Amino acid sequence: MLSRVADSVYWMSRYLERAENVARFIEVNHNLTLGDGDELSQQWEPLVYITGDHEHFSERFGAPTRDNVLQFLAFDRENPNSIVTCLERARENARSIREVISMSIWEQINKFYHMVLAAAKAPGVVYNTPSEFCERVKTIGNTLVGMTDTTMSHGEPWHFARIGRMIERADKTSRIIDVQYYLLLPTTSDIGSTLDVIRWSALLKSTSALEMYRREHGRIVPAAVADFLILNRYFPRSMHFCIVRAQESLRLIAGSHTGTFHFRSEKIVGRLRSELDYTHIKDIVERGMHEFIDDFQTRLNDLGAAIYSDFFLQSEAT
Amino acid sequence: MTIDYAPAGTGYDEMFEAAGTPRRSSVNFVDRLASFTPQDLIQRQQRAEQTLHTLGITFTVYGEDEGTERIWPFDLLPRIIAGQEWARIEQGLKQRVHALNLFIQDIYNEQRIIKDGTLPAELIHSCASLRPQLIGFRPPQDVWCHISGVDLVRDGDGTIYVLEDNLRCPSGVSYVLENRELMKRTFPQVFEGMSVSPVEDYPEQLLDTLLSCAPAGVDLPCAVLLTPGIYNSAYFEHTYLAQQMGIQLVQGSDLLVRDNRVFMRTTHGLQRVDVIYRRIDDDFLDPTFFRPDSTLGVAGLMEAYLSGNVTLANAPGCGVADDKAIYAYVPDIIRYYLAEDAILSNVPTFVCADSVQRDHVLSNLDKLVVKPTNESGGYGILMGPMASQAERDRCADAVRTNPRNYIAQPLLQLSTVPTLIGDQVHPRHVDLRPFVLSGKDIYVMPGGLTRVALRAGSMVVNSSQGGGSKDTWVLRDRSLRTAPHIATAEQKQSQTLR
Incomplete structure (x- = not known):
């Protein structure tokens, strides 16, 4: 195309x-x-x-x-x-x-x-x-x-549409966690209070995740909410889910076998995906939520730039 | 709803012979229409316009600040053409386009028509759209004007005239297809039992035409449509045709030329292009060949073209045949190349380059329409009878300064068709642009684009100047549909057997 x-x-x-x-x-x-x-x-x-x-x-x-x-x-x-x-x-x-x-x-x-x-x-x-x-x-x-x-048709144009959607969604989910986490955590005195539950529920609701979260974890626990929105494999607005789908589409466009790559963008998304595959929420909390998300967003930006130069910028030298 | 208007005075109405008396081709339609209430029609009309809006079928008005997109008004009442009359028009169009194509080929090669003295050499050499760089060139299949739009009008006495030929990038065909679709969506009942000739296969015919003119030796030619981009007034048409034909819609920046071959930039590298249906004027095609300031074209495209590695449709240089001064000679051109009389008449035309004709024009400016020879879209026209003295004086100066640039024609009384205006039906003036495709064969789309001047009394149908459009119905003759030839042959056979 x-x-x-x-x-x-x-x-x-x-x-x-x-x-x-x-x-x-x-x-x-x-x-x-x-x-x-x-x-x-x-x-x-x-x-x-x-x-x-x-x-x-x-x-x-x-x-x-x-x-x-x-x-x-x-x-x-x-x-x-x-x-x-x-x-x-x-x-x-x-x-x-x-x-x-x-x-x-x-x-x-x-x-x-x-x-x-x-x-x-x-x-x-x-x-x-x-x-x-x-x-x-x-x-x-x-x-x-x-x-x-x-x-x-689920051909190349459809995959590019999906990559765009997934990168954007991963970015937005990460931003909403970043801001709400920062606002929510300092009020430690509220932990377990009704107000706290309402705030965390709101965070889940804004990503349409409340019902799915409840099925998975039941009670609202801050670390579990973060885990659900960052690392859940099956929830379609979680950062992990989005990265897996974006990688899949990129691989199909490039025609690479699993675990290999032709383009820099595939390499970036592949590394990011493997990290999310094997990261535990405890690692993230220990490292610092904000630092983790900041790094994630930087790498999404790199991915966007790499997709641009790999596929959209066809120079005369191709 | 019963249409009860009286056709305007001396004019010709396409649907009514006289008040209350529909023409034979329109009897069924007028009957059918009587079973709908005016409210019902108005509602359908509104629904049609709403559909155009949500479909985003718009055109761009140049030089307007507020929102560059507008829908083109659509009128629910169709223009109906009898099958027999159409058969003659179709023949006339084929003849005309065939002759014009031979003419262009001759001008860029032997120039027999000039050497034989049928056409003054000066007329050709002074033609702004002549491309001397193409002299000696022959395009694949010797086809120059693959797609032509020939504007027809009917005068007060009922005669059909050719008003002008459009051989560069004629537009409007997507509206024909959309108008039919819109009619079927919003007013399906009126089609029942009408045997209206289908127009829906046009994209298929267009693709066949383009592929049949690919450079020799290409097995599976790749065709693309080259657009100037989303700000062009006909952009909707470009996307529509590309989508219907299933070919890539490209902009100049998507293409590049290497080793005299044309490629498009894809996500998987460069892909060869064989046929370009270009909707960009000659001047902008190639900055290294025509206008150096063009950002729309492709550097090196013309070299690739002249080397025979890519087909351009229409061929650059086609404009020499739709120059309005050359138009005056088309009947001679047809006689010269085909040894036939023109089936469709020209509007009587005064060529200002000729001093006798120019004097006539200058002393009759208040009765004539003066047109620039190298413009389209209704720009730069003087409607003498409606113009002010100052406008006529300015026009006279322009004609004296550069006579080659002008022709003049009498003001025609364009025919009318009933049109929904508010909650009433009034006669409004129309023209017709049929589309003709030339590849290995010549194909004429049945009907074409009927443009209607929505302002009372106005004869200006251009979309940029308050015009709208209608669906155009060419009725298939019932007698023809029963295939009389076969029946006769069988009868003869059985007679001999007996």
């Missing part, structure tokens, strides 16, 4: 996943603030930290009020990671590869974009009841993943 097309499929998929994750963050945070008058009720700032754009935010909006944060995360066209910007870019990418994706995918992305544009015209409604809007974004996002699986 054309390198440019592979690049666009990959980014289309990443932006769609990013938009969905931003909606997840907003929705869960909103639920947390609904508690009656405790100190969580005004917590909108951590959301800005999750997306990594806090400097950009405080420069332009100042105080992290609910309305400011929601405007910034959902509808701000100058925020490169807002839902509307993500959809605009996903759609631009989809537009340049309309002949590769199925008609129904294009149609759905187009509807998605128009839905968000319409919502942006009446932001007050979204500020007051973010859940409904976030639910729609999540549902359409999931519909698109389903359509990609059921209407697109």
Whole structure:
């Protein structure tokens, strides 16, 4: 397939996943603030930290009020990671590869974009009841993943779409753990309290992991939550799961046998995967959660750069 | 809904002979339409437009700030053409495109038509789209204009005229296919028992045409569609055709030339390209050959082309045959190469390069339409009767300064078709662009793109200037469908046996 097309499929998929994750963050945070008058009720700032754009935010909006944060995360066209910007870019990418994706995918992305544009015209409604809007974004996002699986041949373009989605999802799950872990752990006095359970549940909910976690571990225990979201082999939003799938797609695209590689990107993802395969949550906690996640994100960035030079940048010298 | 308007005065209406009297080809449709309420039609019309919106079937308006994408208005009431009339049009189009192709080949090779004095040499040499670099070149299968769009109009007296030939990158065919799809989705009932000729096999025919003109000796040719990119006004069409044909949609930056061969950059290295359906103008194809500032093209492409290693469709230099001053000579061109009279008439045309004709034009500017010879899309046209004196003066100056650049034609009274405007039906002016494919054979898509001027009284149908489109139905003649030849042969046989 054309390198440019592979690049666009990959980014289309990443932006769609990013938009969905931003909606997840907003929705869960909103639920947390609904508690009656405790100190969580005004917590909108951590959301800005999750997306990594806090400097950009405080420069332009100042105080992290609910309305400011929601405007910034959902509808701000100058925020490169807002839902509307993500959809605009996903759609631009989809537009340049309309002949590769199925008609129904294009149609759905187009509807998605128009839905968000319409919502942006009446932001007050979204500020007051973010859940409904976030639910729609999540549902359409999931519909698109389903359509990609059921209407697109599982050949090269599909694998590039999956790699994009998996890298983006791994990155977002890692960010949400990073921020929430930092916020949650210091309040040791709360451990085991109702409030603590609510906060940790919220973390699981934002990754749609609560029910699956309960089946696996039952009671909410911080280390088990981190284990579930980082290392679980079967939960589709865990970092480990995403890396395994990304590696699988890369290997199929490159045509390498298991355990071997042709490209640098395969090597990077392979090392990362093996480490996650054999890491225990205790190792991570001992080393420091933040350091672990920081390193993980750096390596995801390396992986992205390597994919770019291995597949998207076909120089004359090829 | 009953259509009860009276066709406008002297004009010709495609659906009605007179108020309340549909033409024979439209009787069934008008009957069928009467069983729907106006509300029902309006709802379907809205649903059709909503569908266009969600499908993202849009075009780009240049020079507009607010949102570059717009949907192209679609009208639910089709334009209907009788089978018999179409048979003649189809023959006329084949004849015309065949002759134009021979003409281009001759111009770039022997130039017999000039040497024989049928066409003034000056006319050819002054033609802006002549590509002298191609002199002596013969493309695969000797085909130059693989895809042509020939604009037809019907005047008040009912005569069909050729208004212009588009041989460079004619666009609009995707709308024909989408309009049919849209009609079937939103208004399926009207098709029942109508025997409308299908248009859906166009992408297949186009792919056949492209592959049949691949460079000699290539077993499984690889064809691609070259687009200027997502900001081009016809980008939707490029993606649509590439998708329907199952070929790669490439941009200039996806291609490169090495050793005079064209390759595309893929995730698995370079892959050879044999046929390029290019939707980029000649000027931008190759910065080392034509315009050096082009960022859309591919360096070295023309050398590869001239070496016979890749086919370009349409061939560079085709524009020499759709220059509007040459247009005036097409009936002569047909007679010269085919020894036949043109089946389809030209609109009477005054060529300003000729001093006698120019004087006539300059003293009748208030009655004529003046057109630049090397433009398309309705840009730069003076509609004399509607223009102000200042506009006419400016036009007269332009004609005097550069007469070769202008032709003039009488203002035609374009035919009308009933069109839904609000909750009523009104006559609106239309033209027709059929599409003709030339490969080993010539294929004419039944019907074509009917463009409609949505403003009352307007004759300007261009999408960039307030036009919309309609589905175009070519009815298959019931008498023809029963295959009379076979029946007659059998009868004769049984007669002799008896």
